[in-house]
Amino acid sequence: MKIQLPANSLNEVGGSKATTDRTTAGAVNTDAAAAPAASTGGANVSTSALSSEMRALQEALAATGTADIDVAKVAAIKTAIANGQLSIDTSKIADGLISTARDLLSAQSKS
Incomplete structure (x- = not known):
């Protein structure tokens, strides 16, 4: 062909x-x-x-050299994860999720 x-x-x-x-x-x-x-x-x-x-x-x-990401903080978190030293406050995460959900629901009910 x-x-x-x-x-x-x-x-x-x-x-x-x-x-x-x-x-x-x-x-x-x-x-x-x-x-x-x-x-x-x-x-x-x-x-x-x-x-x-x-x-x-x-x-x-x-x-x-400025960026949206704090490179030093990211490196510190990576090191903490690698060393098993990273502590996560799950109640703070849950509070943030609930707050966001409330904001979204209240914005929805206003419109």
């Missing part, structure tokens, strides 16, 4: 759109009003200004 290529090659699909043009060698265009690039066989990616700002903020956050 021989498979033949379709009449309209994938290279021709979407070539006229500036934001999806992937024909420039390794170029990354962050200008929202990007012009179509010349065909050289590489990749061109255009992003919006908001996307570029988000990437810059993520890089700045990563550079500061």
Whole structure:
């Protein structure tokens, strides 16, 4: 069985759109009003200004070393588990679950 290529090659699909043009060698265009690039066989990616700002903020956050997770606390918990020294207050967990359930039920009854 021989498979033949379709009449309209994938290279021709979407070539006229500036934001999806992937024909420039390794170029990354962050200008929202990007012009179509010349065909050289590489990749061109255009992003919006908001996307570029988000990437810059993520890089700045990563550079500061701050994160949503307290890495030192996680390491201390891992060590306590490994040494068999982790104590869990089950009544505190139960109180939290009951409190959450009450909040959800009261929010449901208000609507």
